[in-house]
Amino acid sequence: MSLETTPTVPDDHILAVYNRAPLAFERGLGARLYTEEGDVYLDCLAGIATTGLGHANPKIVQALKDQAEKLWHVSNIFRIPGQEALAARLCEETFADVVFFTNSGTESVECALKTARKFHWANGQPERIDIIGFDGAFHGRSYAAVYAAGNPSYVEGFGPALPGYVSLPFGDMDALKAAIEKPTTAAVIIEPVQGEGGARAVPETCLTQLREWCDAHGVLIIYDEIQCGLGRSGKLFAYEWAENAAPDIMCVAKALGNGFPVGACLATAKAAKGMTVGSHGSTYGGNPLAMAVGLAAFDELSRPETLAHVREIAGYFTQQLHGLKERYPDVIVDVRGKGLLIGVKLIPNNRTFMALARDEHLLIAGGGDNCVRLLPSLLITAEEAREAIEKLDRTCEAVRRAAAA
Ligand SMILES: *Cc1c(COP(=O)(O)O)cnc(C)c1O
Numbered sequence: 001m002s003l004e005t006t007p008t009v010p011d012d013h014i015l016a017v018y019n020r021a022p023l024a025f026e027r028g029l030g031a032r033l034y035t036e037e038g039d040v041y042l043d044c045l046a047g048i049a050t051t052g053l054g055h056a057n058p059k060i061v062q063a064l065k066d067q068a069e070k071l072w073h074v075s076n077i078f079r080i081p082g083q084e085a086l087a088a089r090l091c092e093e094t095f096a097d098v099v100f101f102t103n104s105g106t107e108s109v110e111c112a113l114k115t116a117r118k119f120h121w122a123n124g125q126p127e128r129i130d131i132i133g134f135d136g137a138f139h140g141r142s143y144a145a146v147y148a149a150g151n152p153s154y155v156e157g158f159g160p161a162l163p164g165y166v167s168l169p170f171g172d173m174d175a176l177k178a179a180i181e182k183p184t185t186a187a188v189i190i191e192p193v194q195g196e197g198g199a200r201a202v203p204e205t206c207l208t209q210l211r212e213w214c215d216a217h218g219v220l221i222i223y224d225e226i227q228c229g230l231g232r233s234g235k236l237f238a239y240e241w242a243e244n245a246a247p248d249i250m251c252v253a254k255a256l257g258n259g260f261p262v263g264a265c266l267a268t269a270k271a272a273k274g275m276t277v278g279s280h281g282s283t284y285g286g287n288p289l290a291m292a293v294g295l296a297a298f299d300e301l302s303r304p305e306t307l308a309h310v311r312e313i314a315g316y317f318t319q320q321l322h323g324l325k326e327r328y329p330d331v332i333v334d335v336r337g338k339g340l341l342i343g344v345k346l347i348p349n350n351r352t353f354m355a356l357a358r359d360e361h362l363l364i365a366g367g368g369d370n371c372v373r374l375l376p377s378l379l380i381t382a383e384e385a386r387e388a389i390e391k392l393d394r395t396c397e398a399v400r401r402a403a404a405a
Contacts, residue, residue, distance in 0.1 A: 021358065028055025031380045033363065041358075044376040044388050045365040049195065049227045049341065052255030053300050054377040060258045060296050067292035074288065076281060082291025086264075089298055093236055095246035096266035100275070101286025101294075103261045105226035105253035106140025109189075111265035111280060112222045112249045113144050116187035117164075118274030119220060128186040129164035132179045136170050136197030136368050139189065139224055139251075148189050170197070173206065180213045187220040187249070192238035195227030198371035199336055199343025204242035211245045220271055221247040226263070227341065230255040231301045231378050234311040234339035241338070255378075258297045262290040301378070310378050313385050314339045317374065320389045328396040330403075342374040343367055348399050356398045362391035 011020070025033045025041075031054055033041045046052060053060060067082075074080065087099035102108045113131060120128035133139070137149040143162060146154040150167030164186075168175045179185060192207060194200040214221050223229075228238040229252050239245050248271035253263030267275075284290070300306060318335060321344060325332040331353075334345035346353055350370050357364050357372075365373040376388070 021354075023358070030054040030056075031377045031384050039361065041361045041363050042384060042388055042391065043363045044374045044380075045363050046375050046377050047259060048254070048365055049232055049375040050254045050257075051259045052230060052232065052378045053258050053297060054379050055259075057258060057300075057379075059300060060260075060293060063292045063296035064260065064289065067289050071288045073284070075283070076286065080286055080288060080291065082288050082295060083286040086286075086291050086294050086298060089295065089302075090252075090264060090266055093302055094250070094266060095268060096250065097269040098267055098272050100265045100267075100280065101290070102253070102263040102265065102282060103284050103290070104140070105224075105251060105263050106142045106145050107282065107285070108226065108251040108253055108263040108265040109139045109145045109148065109224060110142055112189070112224075112251050112267075113148060113187075114280060115249055115265065115267055115272055115275050116220045116222060118279060119271055120186050120274075122274035127184055130166055130179075130182065130185045131164060132166050132168060132176070132185060132188040134168055134170045134190060134194075136194050136200060137167075137189075137191060137224075138194070138196035138227075139191075140226075170194070170200065171206075173209065176210070177213055180210075180217050180219050185217070185219050187222050188214060189222040189224060191224045191226075191228060192242075193228035193233060193338045193341050194368075195341065195373070196368055198345065198367040198369035199338075199341050199373050200369075201238075201336065201338045204245070207239060207242040207245035220249060222249045222251065223247040224251045226251050226253045227375075228338065230298075231307055231310055232339050232341050232375070234307060234314055236302050236307065238338060255301060256297060257290060257293050260290060260293040262286075262294050264294075306378055310339050313376075313380060313382065314342070316382065316385055317342055317389070320385075321392075324389070324392060324396060328400070331396045331399050337373075340374070340376055340378060340380075343369075343371040344374070345369060345371045348403070352402075353395065353399060356402070357391065357395045359398065360391040360394050362388060362395065 026036045027034050031043050033043045100111050133148045139145040139148045147162040147165035250266045256262050321335040337343045350366050350372050367373045
């Protein structure tokens with residue numbers, strides 16, 4: 001875009017909290033995004049793991065349209081049959097007995113944190129308030145969620161620290177054991193595969209060990225599966241890869257609405273014992289529109305065929321990316337993650353790499369630890385995956401050319 005045609009900054013009136021790419025899209029279909037000018041991009045980030053079933057998925061669009069003509073909103077002072085149906089489905093397929101619906105991932109984290117503290121309070125142990133989190137974690141942007149993750153740049157300047165939040169180095173099992181043994185510990189919050197942290201999977205044996213320690217000391221486990229859950233790992237939830245590692249509480253969102261804002265906090269009946277009438281609530285959470293979309297999306301995401309497809313495509317990506325790593329050791333230093341939550345750790349700056357990929361009309365996400373993340377639609381075809389690899393190959397070439405220039 002030439003300077004003459006952009007007399008003013010177009011997002012002058014938008015709060016300047018985002019580092020945006022200079023691109024806008026008009027429509028999408030499956031794994032493709034189209035600009036107004038008709039340029040086509042291969043979308044391998046899916047709204048950061050949100051449009052898990054692709055853009056404009058016909059089944060989800062139909063569910064939204066059908067519901068839009070019947071009823072949008074009534075308030076949680078009434079029964080909402082769609083909530084009852086989706087909660088039943090979520091409980092059928094997981095460890096959970098009860099569900100609270102929210103409008104975002106952050107809100108499901110808020111509900112999880114409150115549920116954990118209230119559990120101990122209801123048990124006559126109000127001193128148990130500490131929430132143990134990890135380096136590189138991301139749990140959202142509310143005041144509590146930024147402290148649960150502990151990223152210093154996300155808490156800086158926002159006033160006094162919330163009490164009762166402890167951050168541990170990722171992978172430090174000794175520190176974790178010591179924290180769980182403390183009599184003031186309420187819960188551990190962990191992403192089975194870190195998303196923003198750069199697609200770092202927690203080893204399955206560590207989750208099993210965590211469960212054992214928490215059981216021994218009456219500490220609750222909260223899984224944040226907002227990014228890694230709902231099929232992305234190749235199982236419906238990432239914790240299922242580990243033996244005997246079910247949580248007490250779990251947060252989901254992102255793919256649950258395929259882009260429609262909806263989240264959920266799942267819990268066992270035991271863990272939810274403190275959450276009695278009046279202890280929590282939401283105006284929009286679980287409204288009929290969100291539930292219609294959520295039910296349709298969950299049906300698709302939980303199909304065994306969808307999960308098998310994710311595992312197959314993920315296997316292809318992993319194998320091909322390792323090939324690129326061999327051929328471009330000056331560009332790629334590590335390939336990691338789980339399923340279609342793939343992290344590629346780079347030598348060149350990840351923002352530079354993302355811009356060069358964009359020149360190839362490939363969209364990928366950034367991540368911690370100088371990673372880029374591939375988070376495509378779970379329904380991405382083998383042909384599209386091959387195209388993504390070709391574009392990444394050309395991106396690596398472009399990095400080399402830029403370095404030589
Ligand atoms: C995106 C995300 C959140 C926050 O969800 P919002 O819908 O942005 O509030 C929390 N945890 C994880 C792991 C996420 O990826």
